[in-house]
Structures are given as structure tokens and as C-alpha cells.
Amino acid sequence: MSIRIYNTLSREKETFVPLDPKRVTLYACGPTVYNFAHIGNARPAVIFDLLYRVLSRRFSNVIYARNITDVDDKINAAAAEEGVSIDVITRRYADAYHADMAALGVGRPTVEPRATDHIDAIVKMIERLIELGHAYEAEGHVLFNVENFSDYGQLSRRDRREMIAGARVEVAPYKKHPGDFVLWKPSSDDLPGWDSPWGRGRPGWHIECSAMSASHLGEVIDIHAGGQDLVFPHHENEIAQSRCAHGTDTFARYWMHNGFVTVEKRKMSKSLGNTLIVHELLKQWPGEALRYLLLSAHYRQPLDWSEKALEQAQTTLDRLYGLLRDHASDAFAEQVEPDPAVTAALEDDLNTPTALAALNGLARQLGHADPAERPALAARLRATGELVGLLQQDPEAWFSQRQVKVELSEADILNLIEQRQQARQARDFSEADRIRDQLADQGIVIKDGPDGTSWEVAAR
């Protein structure tokens, strides 16, 4: 079996064949660090982290680049508002991004390039585009000329002429064509800027990804990924710049786009004020529950976020961790392969819902397996969880993070259980139930089993 990927370019699921199997290249558009990430920003991070894991099983050398945009007008605005320099802002939110993503089980990419470290490469690329007649200077700006790039609109399936007709934005007077976009723009003295052949200025948004992608991965890459809203104009523009600058007929061979996280069916966005900040959610919920929920829908579908769904994800994880707690893994768990049904689902265009279904099937198998087979099944469940980025905690740690505060000492608890035990033996069940209720009120759950009574701290 091979890996299948839905390619936005062809609008079809294709078999993934890398240009060079010894060096597979993946680029995902990363965050602009001017505030905390919301759960919609987390979705591509989780999805493409998973893609990287899936690719890495098949190919020994996968280079995954996920950039950090650290020069942007929104960053400038945030810095101005607080009266600090932009690097105070970008450092703060880049750190927060890393912490939040780590809590969601997202690993670090192979390289994490920053726009401000690539100004030279960006300037060189723009110079080249001007030389080749694909860009022009106007009033301190440098603009890309979409007119003489005939494939413009191929990815988003847009027609240039129709775009002019339907344009709802005022067109800057210095543009030759309404679709032309900025490669470089002038900076006033109070804004961050770099010297360039066109005066002090800063890069436009699209050019940084083209420059960083070429610097770290090469002129033609295997997979380029990002959110659906980047198809146009961001990715369309990246294709135009990169192909024109490098004289290639392909920029990225496969394009992958994730759907949005919605709230009450509406896209999560700042303008609607319906964003859910990961940093805040993590105060109330385990990161792993957020990850489970993000994986519960297929990445190209919209995912409607709700507290109810989050609770369900958490309940499901409770059950899975309960099984892992009750059944010790085989000692050689590291050598166990993930469930083939799960890898097959993931290799089929990252079908995470089917993968999670298979994971649950495996758990069910474990639940009623012959005792002799359980350690091996538990190990397999762990190994499968590792691939999807779930079930890697100590089960005790999973449960304890969710426990309520308990005032009683362990001696008190054992004492009460003993009293209840005596009441039960005396068949004074009303007294036994009273003690059980009393313990429950204080956050202790009693479980009577064949080997006596055990207890645990209740979950929140």
C-alpha cells in the first residue's frame, strides 16, 4: 500500500510519489506571531504534524518546514499598542505557540524558519523577479505582475478577468493590473524595515514562504500545506513567485488544505469574535482531549467545535486510559508495530476518523481478550496511540490531572471504607450507602470488586 493524498491542484486523491524518496520535502504555513493561537490555528499544526509522522514511517528522510511569520503589519500594530518593540511581541507569542502545540502533542518541525532571518533571500528573489520582467517597482513598492504568468489562478481555479470584475476592494493606483500583489513595501521610520535596492522597507506576506521554502527545501518541493483560506491568494501567489523566479513549471507537487474549525457552524475568526484560544482551553481541558477532538473529523471537512464534543473526547480517553491502567503492556512495547488498520486509514489521505474507529476497535479487543493476550494487545494499543499522538501518558497521570481536590487523608478514607465494610457484613446497607455517599461528596468513588473494595479520586 502506498500513501494517498488529496491534491488541491488536481482536486483528486493521488498516490504520493516523492520527487526524491531519499529526501521528502513538506512545507506548512505556520503562525503569524502577534497573539495567542486559537483552536483553528491549531488544526493544521496537529494535522500536518500527523502527516509528518505518517510520511516518516515510509521515508527515512522527511524534511518538514513550518515557518514563523515574524514580520507583519498586525505584529507592528500589536507592538505599537503596547509600546514595545516587535521582537517582544514575536518572542512572547512564538514561545506561547510552542508551549500550546506541545500540549496538543505536536512535535517540532525539522526546521522552523523565520521571515526576519531570510530578508537577504527575499530581496534576491525579488531582484530576480524584476530582472525577468515578472515584477516592477512603483512608488517605493515592488509588485508582482500577474499578467504575464499564464497559469495564475490554476490552484484556486479562478479566472483573472473575472476576478477584476468581481473585485470588491479598491485597487491601489500604482498597480498595473488589479491582481498584482506586493512583494516589497516601503517602511516609514517608525516601522521595522530593512535596506533594499528600493529603499528601506519590508517584505509582503507571500514572498517569505517562497523564499524560505526554496532556502530550506529546494525550488520544487513535494508537499505544501495550509488552511483552506490560504488557497487564494496566498498559495496562488506563492506559486506565481516561485515558478517565475526559479523558471520551474512546478512549485509544490501536492497541495493539501485543511478545513476550518467552526463554532455553531460559523468559521472561527477574530472578526466574528468567536475564537477559542488554545492557551485558555488548556486551563480547563487536557491537551490530549483537544487533540482527540481535532482528529475526530477528517481534515478536509469543517469541524464544529463544542464543549459537548470536547467532553465526549475526554470520556473516550478515560475509557482508553482505563484499559491501559488495568492491563500492563508487554515489556517490549517499543518494538510493537501500530495496528495495520490504523496505518492504512492514515495513509489514505489522513483518514483520522477511521483511524480512531480502528483504535477503539483495538481497545475493545483488549477489553475482552484472553488474559494471556492482553499484554501484547495493550502494547499494540500504546504503539498505535504513539503514531496518532495519543495515549502516551502514564494512565495515572491522565487520571490525576483531572481529579477533584480531596480533603480527606488516605487513612480517613481507608477507615471509612472499613466501617462501610463492617456495615455491609452486618447487612446494614443503609449505613453502608450513607458512608459511600459521604465519600462521594468528598470526591472519593468506591468500587466493589471480587477482590474487595477499591477507591479512586473522582474526575472533575
Added chain:
RNA sequence: GGCUAGGUGGCAGAGUGGUUAUGCAGCGGCCUGCAAAGCCGUGUACCUCGGUUCGACUCCGGGCCUAGCCUCCA
């Protein structure tokens, strides 16, 4: 207006031209003094109207509805 996705059981959410998704909730059972947990079992679900077909939820066409992009946006 142009372009893109989608409409599946109480909810979430995969998938398939004729056969069990899965999770959560519900119901019945096992276990228990009763519970809890766990396990077992359990649902004539595929927007609408036509067409293709021996047979369509699955393919094709029309309609209705929803969301998204066309402007910063994951």
C-alpha cells in the same frame, strides 16, 4: 455575481453500487446487597425530485438548504 465544499441514525462523524463504521448518549442484560466501573447485546440513518442500473445512501442531472473563498485570516 464567480468559484469551492457539504447535506448520513438523538448528537458527533467515516464509508460503500447489493454485506457491522466508530465515539458519546439511550435502552436491555451480566456482575453487584444496591450502585459505580467494566463487559455483552441493541437502532428499517443516509436533504429532495428525476435518470442510469437487476439493484443507489453510494453514479449522473435539476432543485432546496448550509458553510467557505473572491479582502487580513489556519
